[in-house]
Amino acid sequence: MSKQESVRCIACGSGCTPYIDAIWDDRYGSPGTFSILKCDACGQMVTSPQLTEQDLPDLYSRYYPRREVDFTALRNEADLVLREGAAEKRHREGTDNQGHYLVKPGQKVLDIGCGSCVSLLEVRNLGGESWGVEADPNVRAIADHFSLNVHIGSIHDNPFPGLSFDLIVLNQVIEHVPDPPALLKLVRERLNPGGKVVLAFPNTGSLNRRVSGRKWINWHIPYHLHHYNSRSFSLIAEKAGYEVENIKSITPNLWTLLQLRAYGDEAAEGQASTAWTGSGPSVSEKASLAMRWKNRLASRATGLAHGLVGPVNRLADALGLGDSLLVVLRKS
Ligand SMILES: [Zn+2]
Numbered sequence: 668m669s670k671q672e673s674v675r676c677i678a679c680g681s682g683c684t685p686y687i688d689a690i691w692d693d694r695y696g697s698p699g700t701f702s703i704l705k706c707d708a709c710g711q712m713v714t715s716p717q718l719t720e721q722d723l724p725d726l727y728s729r730y731y732p733r734r735e736v737d738f739t740a741l742r743n744e745a746d747l748v749l750r751e752g753a754a755e756k757r758h759r760e761g762t763d764n765q766g767h768y769l770v771k772p773g774q775k776v777l778d779i780g781c782g783s784c785v786s787l788l789e790v791r792n793l794g795g796e797s798w799g800v801e802a803d804p805n806v807r808a809i810a811d812h813f814s815l816n817v818h819i820g821s822i823h824d825n826p827f828p829g830l831s832f833d834l835i836v837l838n839q840v841i842e843h844v845p846d847p848p849a850l851l852k853l854v855r856e857r858l859n860p861g862g863k864v865v866l867a868f869p870n871t872g873s874l875n876r877r878v879s880g881r882k883w884i885n886w887h888i889p890y891h892l893h894h895y896n897s898r899s900f901s902l903i904a905e906k907a908g909y910e911v912e913n914i915k916s917i918t919p920n921l922w923t924l925l926q927l928r929a930y931g932d933e934a935a936e937g938q939a940s941t942a943w944t945g946s947g948p949s950v951s952e953k954a955s956l957a958m959r960w961k962n963r964l965a966s967r968a969t970g971l972a973h974g975l976v977g978p979v980n981r982l983a984d985a986l987g988l989g990d991s992l993l994v995v996l997r998k999s
Contacts (some may be wrong), residue, residue, distance in 0.1 A: 674713060676706035677848060678899040678906075686712060687881050690888045693932070695730040696939035701888050711899035712871055714892050720845055726889070727802070736783075736805070738812050745788030761980055764917035764991045766836030766865025770795040774833035777857065779822050780840035784809045787817070795834075798827055822853060831859045837866045839991075842891040851907035855998060863912065864996040870916050872896040874988040875926060884926050885990065897992055910999040916989030918980035923990070 674683040686705035692698075705712045718726065747753060748768075757763035767786045770776050772794030778786050781799030784806060790797040799810070799817040810817035818826030835854050844850050854864055869885035870876070871894045876883045885891065895903075901911050934940040983989050 674704050674715065676709060676711050676899070677713070677893065678711040678895075678902040679706060679709045681706050681708035683707070683711075683713060687886075690881055690886060691936040692730070692888055692890075693929075693934040694887070694940050694943035696934065696937055697726060697730040697889065698937045699889060700936055703886065703888075703894065706899065709899040709902060710871065710896050711903075712894035714889060714894070717845065717892060718889055723845075724802075731890070736809055738809070741783060741785055741809065742788065742813075745785050745792060748789045748792050759977055759981075761917050761919040761922075761977075761984070761989075764867045764919060764993050765838045766834070766867055766993065766995075767797075767838070768793075769863070769865055769995070770834055775830070775859070776834045776836065777827075777832040778836050778838070779854070780837060780843075781817060782806070784813065784815055784817065786836070786838065787815050788813060798830070798832070800826055822850065822857075831857050831862070833859050833862045835862070835864045837864070837868075839867060839869075841866050842868045842887075842893055842895070845892055847893055848903060848907050851904065851909065855908050858998060862997070864909070866900075866994045866996070867917075867991055868895060868900075870896060870988075870990055870992045872898075872988065873916065873918070873990040874983045874986075875918070875923070875990045879926060879930075882926075882929055884922065884929050895992070897987065897994075900992065900994060904994070904996050905999070908999055909996040911994060912997050913993075913995040915993055916984050916987050917991055917993055918984055918989040919991065920976045920980055923976040923980060 675681070676683055683704035683706050685702055687703040689700050690703060691700050702715050703712050704715050757768065765786065767776055767778055767790050770790050770793050774795045776790045776795045777798045777800070779800045781787055781801050784799060787797040787799050797815065799815060800822050801817055801819060802821065804819050806817060807819055816827070818824065820826065835857060841847050841850065858864065869891070876885070897914050901914065904911055932940050980989065
């Protein structure tokens with residue numbers, strides 16, 4: 668405990684003290700018990716003990732699920748962005764918590780942590796030029812199939828040398844990296860004059876976090892290393908040479924449904940959750956009768972919840988209490 672108490676906040680430098688004593692990977696069952704420390708001054712939180720860059724590849728390759736690649740599904744998903752009313756639909760569903768939707772035609776966009784590359788295809792559909800960086804080597808096949816510019820590795824490798832960007836997006840990335848200020852400073856060097864960095868990440872200032880306590884799905888231990896609120900993130904950004912142009916909270920309706928499902932799910936340390944690792948429509952043929960009934964009840968509750976979560980989420984978002992933050996930064 669005395670070692671934990673010496674941890675300094677990455678946002679303001681104040682001391683951090685224990686906030687949640689014992690928390691573990693309740694999705695994929697990677698081993699280990701962690702704690703969450705909170706800054707007494709600005710509320711920034713950190714997972715303890717901290718994982719290092721060396722720990723991450725093994726952790727992700729052993730425990731993080733990979734979806735099977737379906738090229739047609741990816742293309743169809745990306746083409747939805749061209750439909751009439753697409754932006755309104757994103758707003759209703761809370762899926763507009765992703766920086767690349769802010770692209771303007773003709774802009775050069777870099778998506779760090781581009782995952783399935785749907786965002787790169789969407790940028791292309793919206794008239795921008797897209798580049799991506801992704802650690803997962805399985806993404807190579809997707810990039811090649813769609814002739815996308817993707818660097819498999821890290822932004823620390825200095826990919827696409829000589830290129831700079833009008834928009835750099837980090838969707839659900841900054842909470843996964845060991846040294847966020849270093850990443851922000853590096854990204855700043857790749858901006859065109861007038862360029863912007865847009866980040867999306869979970870909001871510890873959310874209503875859901877307060878209601879859910881240690882069952883909040885966005886603790887996502889041990890993969891999420893740092894946990895931000897709007898104030899603490901602004902401090903970090905300002906120290907890294909940015910001005911915060913805009914900050915708003917958005918709650919994807921899907922997150923709320925997953926949160927509701929997680930309430931009924933209790934995974935011990937080292938044990939994967941059936942709710943998170945089950946494939947397809949949540950119940951396998953091999954599931955026990957009891958499990959099938961449990962899932963059937965859960966999916967009925969989910970159906971009921973569906974009509975309610977949208978309006979509740981949009982209200983929470985308007986009050987700044989949404990479950991993710993979307994932050995627009997420019998060089999100060
Ligand atoms: Zn602090």
